Amino acid sequence: MGPLQVWLQRLEGEWRYATQEDEEDDHNPSQRKEVLSACSQSPLESLTVSRWIPPDLAKKGALAQEEVILKPAMPDRPIVVRTENHIRFAPGASGLFFVSMPLRLRVLLSKRSKDDFEMLSVSTQRLSNTWFGNSDEGELCYALKSRAKYKIDELKTSSYRAVCAVHIKNLSTEKSLEFDRICIDTRYMGLVEGKNKIWTSTISYRWHGTREPEEVHYRMKAQDYDEILGELADPLESPHGGVIKKSLSSLRSLVGLGR
Amino acid sequence: MIDHEWIAWFSSPNTLRALTLLLVGWPLLSLLARVLERVVKRRFSEIAARLSRRIFFYAGFLMMVVSILNQLGYTLGALLGAAGIVGMAVGFASQTSLSNIISGVFLVTEKAFTVGHVLDVEGTLGVVISIDLLSVKLRTFDNRLVRIPNEHMIKAKVTNITRYPIRRVDVEIGAAYHEDPRKVMAVLEQVADKNLLVLDEPRPLIIFKNFGASSLDFLLGVWIVSTDYLAVKNSMMLEVKEAFDREGIEIPFPHLSLYAGSQSAPFAVQSIKKAKAPKNTNEAPKENEAHLESFSPEIPEPPSSLAPTAPRVMGQSEDS
Numbered sequence: 196m197g198p199l200q201v202w203l204q205r206l207e208g209e210w211r212y213a214t215q216e217d218e219e220d221d222h223n224p225s226q227r228k229e230v231l232s233a234c235s236q237s238p239l240e241s242l243t244v245s246r247w248i249p250p251d252l253a254k255k256g257a258l259a260q261e262e263v264i265l266k267p268a269m270p271d272r273p274i275v276v277r278t279e280n281h282i283r284f285a286p287g288a289s290g291l292f293f294v295s296m297p298l299r300l301r302v303l304l305s306k307r308s309k310d311d312f313e314m315l316s317v318s319t320q321r322l323s324n325t326w327f328g329n330s331d332e333g334e335l336c337y338a339l340k341s342r343a344k345y346k347i348d349e350l351k352t353s354s355y356r357a358v359c360a361v362h363i364k365n366l367s368t369e370k371s372l373e374f375d376r377i378c379i380d381t382r383y384m385g386l387v388e389g390k391n392k393i394w395t396s397t398i399s400y401r402w403h404g405t406r407e408p409e410e411v412h413y414r415m416k417a418q419d420y421d422e423i424l425g426e427l428a429d430p431l432e433s434p435h436g437g438v439i440k441k442s443l444s445s446l447r448s449l450v451g452l453g454r
Numbered sequence: 455m456i457d458h459e460w461i462a463w464f465s466s467p468n469t470l471r472a473l474t475l476l477l478v479g480w481p482l483l484s485l486l487a488r489v490l491e492r493v494v495k496r497r498f499s500e501i502a503a504r505l506s507r508r509i510f511f512y513a514g515f516l517m518m519v520v521s522i523l524n525q526l527g528y529t530l531g532a533l534l535g536a537a538g539i540v541g542m543a544v545g546f547a548s549q550t551s552l553s554n555i556i557s558g559v560f561l562v563t564e565k566a567f568t569v570g571h572v573l574d575v576e577g578t579l580g581v582v583i584s585i586d587l588l589s590v591k592l593r594t595f596d597n598r599l600v601r602i603p604n605e606h607m608i609k610a611k612v613t614n615i616t617r618y619p620i621r622r623v624d625v626e627i628g629a630a631y632h633e634d635p636r637k638v639m640a641v642l643e644q645v646a647d648k649n650l651l652v653l654d655e656p657r658p659l660i661i662f663k664n665f666g667a668s669s670l671d672f673l674l675g676v677w678i679v680s681t682d683y684l685a686v687k688n689s690m691m692l693e694v695k696e697a698f699d700r701e702g703i704e705i706p707f708p709h710l711s712l713y714a715g716s717q718s719a720p721f722a723v724q725s726i727k728k729a730k731a732p733k734n735t736n737e738a739p740k741e742n743e744a745h746l747e748s749f750s751p752e753i754p755e756p757p758s759s760l761a762p763t764a765p766r767v768m769g770q771s772e773d774s
Contacts, residue, residue, distance in 0.1 A: 321650055324653050324654070338654035
């Protein structure tokens, strides 16, 4: 799927799996998405093969009841995406941005009428680390090489990426809002399948000025942009009202020049 | 038969007061010590909490014992006098230990480091495994235990390597003088961008540091999560070398050129081996001559202006 290849092998008493990620160009994401049920291509010897022992293995007929399910999931860390240019919102101004982010692939073992067991959870694309905050404190995030776009058509999407709509509004009456990076907290975001793309929850940032914290709201509003076919994943945590968090930053404040 | 004197003694007001002090005082002291420990733990650290609890409990226990003895009618004057003298003697003898204890209190309240941090204490690098009453204990990365007295810790320069969540890894690189510095900096930037463990923000630092004795000196500083230090240090060195090899950028080794003034070409350096004494003294040492010739490169004639003072190269005879 995309740059990710996953090998799964069922042996007596265990499952074995291996993963490989190819290099990916964010500006031309891979459109590959296929499942080969009987693959003659073995994992490369250079790959690490892991073994997984599922529960209830010893039960008679266990193999016949097993079903492997592939599900998408949000990245396991917040995502930081840069805007195309340094942005400055005048008081009262607002804007809409679209971000394309690679998803994680969850491989689950399903037993009929029982709970699913997660065998493997891996990112479809290896992302670079980045730090959102200052050198004293902050949060470890993933960095996207692609940029946040104003128009959905400008986004390069593919089968393993989801689109996130980010609505930013400057509610201050005096101050301008300046930023060039957006941090997206993936814990509060669900996934839905649209007719054309996979969508995440829509994020709404409201900035009240420097003296008050920002408000961040997470709501599923993908139906505003696409025809929704079904839910794919629930958020890991439910946001309580508006999550108050510093989610926008500029390079100037990061290096302390803006203080 | 019951001794009426004992009964009278036990039921006397002073004895009852002493028993009350013991039976109520001890549990109350323990309770207060635990409350103090919880309060201090919330505000400071677990180590400070344990230390405070012990000091409070022992001080309170001592006061309780003195009060009980006082109630029972024992004169403590002589005892306190003797304790004072003993205290002075103990104080002199244990001034280092006391200094360590007091230094330990300051270390804990200062919060410069805590258990789990990696410290560099004047060249000793290790993980803090405990901060005790008298000393701090480090476990070095080659699995040795280092005990550093608290007094020494207060006085020493201590570097806390993992105090902050991110840190910068600096790699110093030299490129040959004939290389284009802008190209070198561009290659270093690409190497930093490609390494997934290197943080995109803060941006890597690339500085053209110096015109060195043998090379153009650059500094590549990349920001990482503190726990990724070893992995990134190794990978950056390897990736820089691979990138330089790919781009044809030379990393020079230190070298010197000797000149006798600005008008001359550099001197060639001749390697000389001590000649073996020939068996027949009348014979020229052919073997050694051949040895010198093979090592001796052609030595250019010095400019005429310098001819009278041209230095002799080792191995050249006066006649050549």
